[in-house]
Amino acid sequence: MKSPKDGVQSVSRALILLQELARSDDGVRVSDLARTTGLAVSTAHRLLTTLEQHGFAQFEPETTLWHVGREAYAVGSAFGRRRNFVAPALPFLKRLRDVTRETANLGILDGNQLVTISQVESREIMRAISNPGGQVPVFCSGMGKAIVATWTDEDIKALAERAGLPPMTSKSLRSMDEVFDDIRQTRERRYALDDEEHVTGLRCVAAEVWSPQGEAVCAISVSGLAARITDARLDSIGRQIRKAADDLTQQLGGTPPSQSK
Amino acid sequence: MKSPKDGVQSVSRALILLQELARSDDGVRVSDLARTTGLAVSTAHRLLTTLEQHGFAQFEPETTLWHVGREAYAVGSAFGRRRNFVAPALPFLKRLRDVTRETANLGILDGNQLVTISQVESREIMRAISNPGGQVPVFCSGMGKAIVATWTDEDIKALAERAGLPPMTSKSLRSMDEVFDDIRQTRERRYALDDEEHVTGLRCVAAEVWSPQGEAVCAISVSGLAARITDARLDSIGRQIRKAADDLTQQLGGTPPSQSK
């Protein structure tokens, strides 16, 4: 009779009610809910009451309709806030690695630094060695510049002032002018380039990924020896990164820039 | 001994678990959850399993951590959908963030509390951290006061009596007199100010947004460190918030009050 793997009955039912609530935008009545879920009216009512006590459901007395409550929103947005792009990004990184044969990275901005939080290594003998968790000054990083390029010029300026422009190599950007020139190019070609600005001999091509709120949350990149990532390959790699970033954005339910042209 | 009005026990507990899950961004373990909620580990586990079966919770086997699930997000966004101003507001919030360089918020009144339902974060290092869904006593909130200032004095008084005036900081409003004095100023200058009344060191400037029915449905605000939102900037920020709120009202087809009175 009993199915022991069914979980807790009342909780199951309450969750089903919640989902049913979410289905209709302009509220639904107890009795209809009971009908569609196959519950007794009194049971549905009791469960809804419990949901309401915790703010997950909302009852409009004047119209006697039930809605999804604010607490459901609060809890749900925790899902969106979560930095869970790491797992979904992996397949994209792997594919990038496979088609470019170079190391693929995922990074976020944390404070004034860009930190690499995930990486799929190239299989070449000579490969970039930048361990995950490693921090890089934003403007010496392809991923950093990809993210920052989506910001307003004032924000970029403020960040640059805050973080400074510590030169890591002879090719690092050293002045605000150079920064803005680079950002301009980044915006134009829709991918960012770190041309031995962080480590001599290392090039890196990057593009940003968008959150549901329309902000650049992270960036992905491909990095490898300058000797292998030649000028000739640059544009092709750039397009692939851009594509991967857009696909990942899509998969995360993100929204690229609203209407900019 | 038993409290029959407590609703369905297991459902209550499951919801509390969900809220606890939402509290931590990087996942939490069963045993910790059990500890913080005061449940037996086995009970917590059983409830979590049920939540997972419905997609409201998510379990990462490799790390044995629990997260909020996608279904919670889906259900929660139904709440946002019904409040059909949250999407249109985003561009306005972004612009506010860009011109003030502080965090911009959108909040509604729910019950006796003001809840922040959307937010566009400042890019400064030191920024306000009040995740969406967070609740604040109305009279300790700029957005709350902005909305309430549109009400009649009787309604305000009734709300204050119902909700009380829980002091959050030493600057919180503590008496009806202080409340009405603040409301008077709010009406006069056409924007509301929370001057470290919720969190010490945090200031917040807000203005209300009108629905087509001529009611203040939500409010938008800019919040940041008191050290940055100085008296000198106050009026300029106030004007910008007011402008943004009016523009948003317009876009929503809303109608500000007939000023004749």
Place this chain on the structure above:
DNA sequence: AAAGGTTTTTCACAATGTGGAAAACACGAG
């Protein structure tokens, strides 16, 4: 290999959730 820390599963018991039925409403029509 044993010792701590987990996460899962099991199980006997009764506390807990259940749904029918009845009460309290809310509206419209007569």
Place this chain on the structure above:
DNA sequence: CTCGTGTTTTCCACATTGTGAAAAACCTTT
């Protein structure tokens, strides 16, 4: 106004269902 039909809400006896202690299965560490 009173009745009638649709609700929503409360009550309560009953056994189905959820419970938590404890044991089992898993891990990492030593």
